[in-house]
Amino acid sequence: MKGCQIIVPRPYEVKIEEFEIDEKSIGPEDILIETMYTMISPGTELSIYTALDPGVYDFKSWCHYPFRPGYIAVGKVIAKGSNVTRVNIDDVIYCFSNHASIAKIPKHSFYLKAPLDIDKKLILLTRLATIGLTSIRVSSVTPGNIVVVIGLGLVGNFAAQLFQIAGGKTIGVDLSNKRLELARKAGIAYILNPSNCSVKEKVLELTNGKGADIAVDAVGDSRVVLQAAELVRKMGEVIILGTPRASYKTNITQLLRMVHLNWITLKGALEWCFPLYKTFGSKYSYEENSLYIWQLLKEKKLYTEKFITHIIQPKDFKEAYEGLLNKKDEYLGVVVDWREIQY
Template sequence: MNNKQIVFEAPWRVEVRETPIATGGLGAHEVLVKKKYTLISPGTELACLSGREGWFGMPGVPGYAAVSEIVEVGSGVKDFSAGDLVFHYGDHSAYQVVPANGVFLRAPQNVPPTWIPFARMATVAFTSIRVSNIELGDAVVVTGLGLIGNMASQLAKLQGASVYGIDLSQRRLQLAEETGIDAALHPDRADVREAILQRTNGEGASALIEATGVPKAAVDNLPLLAKYGELILLGSPRGEYQTNVTELLNYVHLINYGSISIRGAHEWRFPVARDPFVKHSLVRNSQIVFDLMANRQLKIEPLISHVLRPEQAAEAYEGLRNDKERYAGVLFDWA
């Protein structure tokens, strides 16, 4: 049986390959799945495609968000059967052998299949809420309103906060408004600090969720924070940035700068599976996200900009890189 895969061959070069896949010899806790839809994670995958992510080797198959149908299960898999529709951290390929004892969950029947891969984006964003002190009535600023930033905005709203988003893309600002943000601000068209102070009675925001991964964005927006506020690093910092680190540290150390806290919000800080001694886990967060989707509390449909064939992969990544006004949530349809 042949397997179709999207492959990053070299920096900024995307191809589709067909390679043989073995259909027998599954490990006891392994499952062979056939993909229905996979979702591009723009920040991570474009960073990999640039060739600047040391952990991603080229040629390599990107992707980590999938909804699939089970084809075959290993002898030790008891909770799943062939034909089940599942959510898992799958790559951009037609078939894949994956472990059934990680984040591997039955897809809820009351959620559209095209929404299911977005659970990965939501659980990534969820970490920013989990590590924070965001409470009912707080003001939160989110810098970067791509998929992760949009999800973080929606989750902060569900936490009871007023949420203000900042982005350079007019389309992303519009999507944020469609999904319920309190104010979507373009830094070239508004005095962002003045706008935040007006909306917070001059106090500033309780939390700043930095979702771009651009270090300069984190530092430049520190004046938006209130005294004892939190800078939450949701986007993985990438690229070189030189600044006066003393002034940055003064924001943490000195009361007249705000005595802020800096918190890391990488998703893997939590265990994968449920643990009786740890409240949060990736599995628990995923199950909560499914409930929010099923109850239509988390808005997914506006974020889907394209559903493309795998053969259109090069077009998809080019659009996400250079046409952010039209490309947002891009799914590959493997049917």
């Protein structure tokens, strides 16, 4: 069976490539899907597109060139192995798949039957919301806490909303006024643009000089982590939610002194630290996190209006990457529509 997929062969290049899946290669635990929609995950995908991630040139790395990007998809099951019991042919599933018109989802990957009462394109946002949720899960947030979230892309915006659902009050920080405005619409208590004000002064003002209880780096930038450490109170928490990628040479003692002297805790929040499915002995899983996000979406407790800014055809992929990279005010959630691709 023939399909097509997106490939990033080298920095700043994107191409569409045909490929073939032999239906005999579907193992007893695998399923085959016809993709309806995929979504671009800006942080990770752009770090590979721009070669910011050092792994792109390392053949041992999961993200080396040529790279098949993408890992959020909604699709319809068109074939399944004999042992698959969780889904049936024609079921629509939410899964971690790449940008491709068809895909084999192996046993060790993740998929869940999609809820019928949520828009298929909105379901794609689940992944970005569960990434955001990781920072809440590792934090020790408690009602009344002031939480600064730096970076209000989709992951940061969801984190900001979820911290409020956990009883916190969020201060959202971003350089894009559009993103700040969206955060405000999503109910984020305070929004700050560092180009207009001193974030540190404002945070101190909003916390009676104490500092925030928690600060989250949702950018994935070492300088943001340093800034976050300056914003938290004694015994506060700094959570690294974005993956720090760009090298940044500085006096590391400055950060470590703050951690020591203010008894700060620095926590890494990586989504992959949850098991995929409910597992005996593990408190949370991807599965439970996803189901929780769906519950919030159904109850209209998560704001997602205008989160999807573009619905594109596969041929417009490069334009979308460039837009996400350079027009942060315009581009936020980009959905790829695979339904009309013909062979």
